[in-house]
Amino acid sequence: MCALASGAALGMTSVVQPPTASASGVPTETSGDARFVVEAKFYEKQPNRKIKCKLCPRECVVGDKERGYCGVRENRGGTYYTLVHSRVCAAHVDPVEKKPLFHYLPGSLAFSIATAGCNVNCKFCQNWDISQSRPEQIPAQYTPPRRVAELARQYSCPTIAYTYSEPVIFAEFLMDAADAGHEAGIRSIVVSNGFMQQDALKMAYGKMDAIKIDLKSFSESYYRQVVTGQLKPVLESLVTLRKMGKWIEIVFLVLPTLNDSDAEFRGLAQWVKANLGADVPLHFTQFHPEYLLKNLPITPVLTLERAKAIADAEGLHYVYIGNVPGHPSQNTYCPKCRKMLVERVGFTASEMLIKNGRCPFCQQPIPGVWHV
Amino acid sequence: MRTQRNGSRRDFLKRSLAGAALLCGGGAAEALAAGAQSRVVVAHDTQLRGTGSAIDDQRMLALVDRAMQAFFDRDHPLDAWRKLVRPGDTVSLKVNTLGGRGISTNIQLVAAVCERLQQAGVKPGDIVVWDRDSDELERAGFHLATGGNCVQCYGTDRTGYEEELSAYGSVGSRLSKILTQRTDMLINLPVLKDHDGAGVTIALKNMYGVIHNPNKYHPNGCDPFVADLNMLPEIRTKMRLSICDATMAMYEGGPGYKPQHSWNANALLVSTDPVALDFTGWQMIERKRAEKGLKTLAAEERAPSYIATAADNEHRLGTNQPGRISLVEL
Numbered sequence: 001m002c003a004l005a006s007g008a009a010l011g012m013t014s015v016v017q018p019p020t021a022s023a024s025g026v027p028t029e030t031s032g033d034a035r036f037v038v039e040a041k042f043y044e045k046q047p048n049r050k051i052k053c054k055l056c057p058r059e060c061v062v063g064d065k066e067r068g069y070c071g072v073r074e075n076r077g078g079t080y081y082t083l084v085h086s087r088v089c090a091a092h093v094d095p096v097e098k099k100p101l102f103h104y105l106p107g108s109l110a111f112s113i114a115t116a117g118c119n120v121n122c123k124f125c126q127n128w129d130i131s132q133s134r135p136e137q138i139p140a141q142y143t144p145p146r147r148v149a150e151l152a153r154q155y156s157c158p159t160i161a162y163t164y165s166e167p168v169i170f171a172e173f174l175m176d177a178a179d180a181g182h183e184a185g186i187r188s189i190v191v192s193n194g195f196m197q198q199d200a201l202k203m204a205y206g207k208m209d210a211i212k213i214d215l216k217s218f219s220e221s222y223y224r225q226v227v228t229g230q231l232k233p234v235l236e237s238l239v240t241l242r243k244m245g246k247w248i249e250i251v252f253l254v255l256p257t258l259n260d261s262d263a264e265f266r267g268l269a270q271w272v273k274a275n276l277g278a279d280v281p282l283h284f285t286q287f288h289p290e291y292l293l294k295n296l297p298i299t300p301v302l303t304l305e306r307a308k309a310i311a312d313a314e315g316l317h318y319v320y321i322g323n324v325p326g327h328p329s330q331n332t333y334c335p336k337c338r339k340m341l342v343e344r345v346g347f348t349a350s351e352m353l354i355k356n357g358r359c360p361f362c363q364q365p366i367p368g369v370w371h372v
Numbered sequence: 373m374r375t376q377r378n379g380s381r382r383d384f385l386k387r388s389l390a391g392a393a394l395l396c397g398g399g400a401a402e403a404l405a406a407g408a409q410s411r412v413v414v415a416h417d418t419q420l421r422g423t424g425s426a427i428d429d430q431r432m433l434a435l436v437d438r439a440m441q442a443f444f445d446r447d448h449p450l451d452a453w454r455k456l457v458r459p460g461d462t463v464s465l466k467v468n469t470l471g472g473r474g475i476s477t478n479i480q481l482v483a484a485v486c487e488r489l490q491q492a493g494v495k496p497g498d499i500v501v502w503d504r505d506s507d508e509l510e511r512a513g514f515h516l517a518t519g520g521n522c523v524q525c526y527g528t529d530r531t532g533y534e535e536e537l538s539a540y541g542s543v544g545s546r547l548s549k550i551l552t553q554r555t556d557m558l559i560n561l562p563v564l565k566d567h568d569g570a571g572v573t574i575a576l577k578n579m580y581g582v583i584h585n586p587n588k589y590h591p592n593g594c595d596p597f598v599a600d601l602n603m604l605p606e607i608r609t610k611m612r613l614s615i616c617d618a619t620m621a622m623y624e625g626g627p628g629y630k631p632q633h634s635w636n637a638n639a640l641l642v643s644t645d646p647v648a649l650d651f652t653g654w655q656m657i658e659r660k661r662a663e664k665g666l667k668t669l670a671a672e673e674r675a676p677s678y679i680a681t682a683a684d685n686e687h688r689l690g691t692n693q694p695g696r697i698s699l700v701e702l
Contacts (some may be wrong), residue, residue: 048625063568064628065470071587121588123544128537132585133546136529228591291537292544 014066035142036135038085040073041172042200049078055200056119056168057233062269070169071134084115084135085173088143090164093155095347098165099191100322102332103251103281103368104210106342107349109150110189114164115140115173118228119195122216123292124255127326131165145173145180152186158372159209163191171204178207194237201237202244210247210369213238217252217259217266226258226293235271242276247369249281251322254307256287265307269314278317280366284308285322301327336364375642391460410645410691412652415439415702420619420638427619432480433487439615439642440488442700450491456613459493464500464555468563468578469512474629476512477561477617481640485615501525502550504581518557528679533584541600545583552606560614560646564637564653566626568596571669571676573627574653575614575646576602576689600680601685602646608689614649616641621661635660647682647690648697654679 042055049064053073060068062075072084085328094112096105119130125131130138145150152160160181162174167190178188187209194213196204205211215234217225223231241248250266254260272280284307286299304321308329311319312352321329325346332342332354339361343351353360354370416434422428437449442625444452457463460581465485467477482501490496497520503509506516506527517525533546551558562578569590570577576598577657580586602608606646618641624633637656643649654676658668691697 049628061568063473066628068588069590070588071585132588134584134587137533137584228588246610292539 002255020136033083033087033136036085036140037081037083038172040080040082041175041203042197043080045078049075051075051078051080051256054078054197055171056196057230058119059197066136070117070119070166071250072115072169082170082172084117084170085176086144086147087115087135087140087170087173088113088148089116089130089135089138090114090246091141091143091151093157094161094163095349096159096161096189097344097347097349099161099189099212100251100283100285100320100347101189101210101212101247102251102283102320102342102344103318103366104189104247105158105369105372106344106352107161108302108372109155109157110159110161110163111148111149111155111157111186112161112163113177114162114167115145115170116165117169118166120193120227122227124226124253124287124296125291126288127164128291129224145177146184148177149180149186150182153184157186159187159189161189161191167192168196168200168204171200173293175204175207182207185189193227193229194234194241196233196237198236199241201240205241205246206244208246210249211241212249213241215250215252215268218264218271219259220257226255235275239275244278244283248276249283250276251283251285252307253287254286254303255293256296256299256303258296260299260303260307262306262310263312266314269311269316269319271313272311278315280316281318281320282311282316283320283322284311286324288323305329334359334362334364334366337362341366376611382634407694409644409698410648411443411644411698412641412643412648412699413439413443413700413702414618414641414652414656415442416637416639417421418638419504421636427478429480429483432478432619433484435640436481436484436488436615438702439640442702443642443644449488453488453492453502457489457492457494459495460498461494461630462500462554462628463489463494464502464550464557464577465559466551466581467501467503467512467561468573468581469503469505469508469514470581470627471563471565471629472508472511473513473567474631475563475620475622475634477563478619481561481615481617481619482514485561495519495521496523497521499523500550500554502548503527504548505529507626520577522620526550528582538604538606540603541596543583543589543600543604545585545601545604547604547606548582551582551610555610557612558607558610560611562614562616564618564621564641564656566622566624566633566657566669567676568626569674570598570678570699572654572657574616574641574650576645576650576678576682579607579611582607593607593674593677595676595678596681599682599684599689602682602689603687611646613644614646616649618653618656621656621660623657623664624666634644639657645690647679647692649690650676650679650682651694652697652699662689 045054053060067074091113096110116135189267191212220231284304308319317335330344404667411437444455446452469476528548538546562575569572618637618639621637622634682689
């Protein structure tokens with residue numbers, strides 16, 4: 001689930017117009033969903049027409065006519081199907097900074113899409129209305145992979161972004177759309193929780209050009225209680241993606257009292273440096289009360305600054321503060337000469353000084369993908 | 373759990389209450405506790421299907437009448453229903469149709485309930501037969517009806533779910549608009565089934581069909597999700613009665629229909645206490661499992677712990693204490 005509110009949540013104009021939802025209390029006919037149904041890639045058949053899903057670590061064992069935890073995969077007679085291939089329920093043109101990816105084509109636009117469903121249930125989810133719903137409950141439009149690529153090109157987006165809900169659960173569609181995009185010269189980026197099995201990760205995200213992972217906490221108990229997931233597989237995903245040579249950035253949504261201790265920030269920063277390297281960008285973002293955690297306050301900016309100070313002190317080179325418009329820690333600074341290299345205002349990169357992947361002042365290499 | 377057989381209906385009830393007082397140790401305070409017992413009626417008819425395989429409409433109506441009269445202690449079936457409904461009520465019947473024609477709430481049961489509701493003064497257009505999905509209703513043999521002065525029948529897919537979340541404990545869900553906007557009184561009409569994750573699925577778990585995200589609540593044997601879900605005020609205040617369709621039941625392999633693990637129990641379970649009803653149904657499944665030489669659900673590490681959670685001090689949705697269940701078998 002995207003930690004930052006995205007187009008769907010912020011009410012941006014939708015590019016793909018969904019059909020009108022039925023009026024309250026008035027029964028209406030619904031259309032069939034056959035064109036969205038494709039056999040899933042990641043599962044094993046079991047006796048008695050059951051299947052075991054191998055997409056995420058949850059490994060749902062699903063009986064006939066039942067669905068997995070994500071709600072978008074269904075066992076039909078012992079064969080597992082995704083119900084959301086090409087079933088786009090949100091489509092927006094977003095700045096890539098909104099994902100957020102700060103070291104990947106700054107100032108560019110991403111054609112951003114989602115389907116219903118998610119393989120976790122974060123109590124703070126900002127897009128819960130689509131992520132925690134079944135596909136038939138959400139207005140959607142048939143948007144096959146080539147159409148996605150066409151729309152990206154039509155809206156001058158160099159990338160397709162899979163985001164808003166949890167792209168893990170529409171892996172088959174993501175893979176096909178990425179292929180269609182690459183054929184058309186459009187790259188693919190994904191905003192994901194990283195809660196996947198290794199084989200699925202390698203196959204699906206192997207087709208991605210950049211990946212933002214929401215590392216929701218550095219505590220298993222938090223993952224269990226607040227996220228309904230597990231930390232360990234997410235850390236394994238990050239290491240694997242790094243080994244695969246993918247460009248990755250990490251977002252850590254800071255929730256007051258739940259994951260905002262010095263020890264957690266320090267442990268996180270040390271782990272990132274030791275396992276991924278000091279150059280992987282780490283974004284500490286501000287929480288806004290949503291969904292099942294409306295009782296918590298907005299994260300104080302001082303808490304975010306404390307998190308950044310700890311991560312900086314541990315030696316990470318690119319630590320950002322997110323969801324706080326105008327904060328100087330939204331900008332990119334050279335880790336060597338400390339000069340500002342990318343200035344950001346809101347989700348816009350207003351100034352970009354990096355040339356040939358280097359600081360123009362001291363020639364320090366600045367990791368990232370800076371130009372199309 | 374105490375069971376009563378033979379004798380008149382009033383005798384059953386007298387013996388049942390007296391027995392409860394004895395089990396509780398007697399005394400004035402205990403007598404009050406006994407008075408607070410939850411009654412569960414299990415009504416059988418071994419001739420429900422006559423000589424064929426289909427349920428006979430009239431025998432089903434008679435079975436419903438016997439069960440309702442016994443539960444409400446009334447000599448006439450309409451008097452029993454009038455204890456529950458009055459003219460002007462909008463009544464919805466939440467059926468369970470996941471199992472298709474194999475093991476879903478029987479049309480004959482629904483027809484019998486609708487007939488008595490109308491005779492008790494409820495307008496046909498004020499009755500809605502519903503489940504999550506219209507297609508599933510049709511696959512189970514129901515005919516959809518969405519207008520006119522007849523009993524309505526459709527799924528939540530036709531009306532949608534409330535935009536706002538309803539939340540309690542581990543549960544945060546959008547409720548069916550059929551429950552929130554078309555229901556003064558909910559009559560729960562579940563089936564009696566084994567469930568590979570939850571242990572059993574009966575009355576409490578049938579409420580998974582009123583929310584938009586049941587897939588989120590299957591971990592840990594559905595515990596505490598089932599109990600938390602039934603705590604939502606819209607469910608807790610509107611569910612007035614459960615009539616479990618155990619004409620056919622399933623002791624293994626659920627929740628999907630497995631004919632090899634099903635049996636004609638030819639019974640209805642009636643209670644206003646869904647916890648007591650679920651506990652009673654669970655024991656029926658355990659007895660059948662024992663008869664078939666299967667392990668208990670506990671031995672298979674899938675005992676329905678959510679039933680105890682629903683009865684605990686936090687939830688208090690009913691009782692799972694055998695000594696506090698007044699079981700009337702007919």
